[in-house]
Amino acid sequence: MFLAMKELMHSKMRFLMIIIIFVLLAWLVFILSGLGNGLSTLAASTFKTMKADYVIFEEGSQSSMSKSLLSEQLSAEAAQLPNVSAAAPMGSSMATALKGQSAKNEDKLDVAIIGINPGSFLEPAVVEGESLSSDNPTGVVVNLTMKEEGYSIGDTFQLDGTTESLTIIGFVENQTYNHVASVFTPMGEWRKIAFAAPGSDKGVDGPVNAIMLQGKDIDPDVINSKLPSTDTVTREAAVQGMPGYKEENGTIFMMLAFLLAIAAFVLGVFFYVITMQKTNQFGIMKAIGASNRFLSKAIVSQVFVLSLTSIIVGVLLTYGTAAIMPKGMPFKLETTLVVTYSVVLLVIAMLSSLVSVRKITKIDPLQALGRVE
Numbered sequence: 001m002f003l004a005m006k007e008l009m010h011s012k013m014r015f016l017m018i019i020i021i022f023v024l025l026a027w028l029v030f031i032l033s034g035l036g037n038g039l040s041t042l043a044a045s046t047f048k049t050m051k052a053d054y055v056i057f058e059e060g061s062q063s064s065m066s067k068s069l070l071s072e073q074l075s076a077e078a079a080q081l082p083n084v085s086a087a088a089p090m091g092s093s094m095a096t097a098l099k100g101q102s103a104k105n106e107d108k109l110d111v112a113i114i115g116i117n118p119g120s121f122l123e124p125a126v127v128e129g130e131s132l133s134s135d136n137p138t139g140v141v142v143n144l145t146m147k148e149e150g151y152s153i154g155d156t157f158q159l160d161g162t163t164e165s166l167t168i169i170g171f172v173e174n175q176t177y178n179h180v181a182s183v184f185t186p187m188g189e190w191r192k193i194a195f196a197a198p199g200s201d202k203g204v205d206g207p208v209n210a211i212m213l214q215g216k217d218i219d220p221d222v223i224n225s226k227l228p229s230t231d232t233v234t235r236e237a238a239v240q241g242m243p244g245y246k247e248e249n250g251t252i253f254m255m256l257a258f259l260l261a262i263a264a265f266v267l268g269v270f271f272y273v274i275t276m277q278k279t280n281q282f283g284i285m286k287a288i289g290a291s292n293r294f295l296s297k298a299i300v301s302q303v304f305v306l307s308l309t310s311i312i313v314g315v316l317l318t319y320g321t322a323a324i325m326p327k328g329m330p331f332k333l334e335t336t337l338v339v340t341y342s343v344v345l346l347v348i349a350m351l352s353s354l355v356s357v358r359k360i361t362k363i364d365p366l367q368a369l370g371r372v373e
Contacts, residue, residue: 026314063241115190
């Protein structure tokens, strides 16, 4: 470590350039991961935060709410099955909210109508106002982002293309679905909205999109055998079944993978070139008794200090960037995410240094001395 620090202090400009490159790479990795996590949350936070462990869909629906249609009666049957502690129906549909009686396009807001039974475990905690009530079928609780759009408790909005009007009685947070604000409404009112067209319910008694289950060690095969024409999956699988969710996250992951691969290549080349420039110095040191282990530790220590410094600066820049980002930008930086990618970047840097370490072990002191002018 002593040799590594002495060289860092002696060749400040050379190593400063490496730090700048690494900081930019780390900064980009953190920004991209935050954007990816933000988009993922915006697409499925309602599913991710609900207190459900498994989901029952219609058979052949590919774990998609929009393709599934079941009877609410299955909820009571599912609640009696092995290891199921609770069951609750859920429905979802997309709609457009109109402020007041306005028909202007700028006054329209896309929302996701989520149908649940008031008081069930699917109902999110209200942060302002009142919870859902069966006695008030048109009273809804909505995500806080609608408050930022000018809506407040007591406001009534109409759904574009329907005769249904809903009144906001409460706000919840972190509840979005398909990148828009979730509007939670009693199941009966949701059916009026989702199946307004005659015959759209296909004659199903009490239609819902899915049955959400609570319980540990639930066997999906047992559920499917007891409830014909159903497909039971974990909540995580249901999230993956959301339209575009898997593709969106796959794109972000691919970009991150390429970025990390580029980081490994760039850092490896930098450290290798620096090692090549010091071949004579390493040869002289080996000639006077320095071992391969000693020189390798110096290189690895050097890379560790440079990498750790760059990652810390990258993290600080990322949090600074997050602080000035517009509220509407889907950016969510979690501590676990930052720690994970910091460790990945540090491991990549350390692995990249192995190329230089290998070069050091192959240096012949006699040949190196022969090249000294």
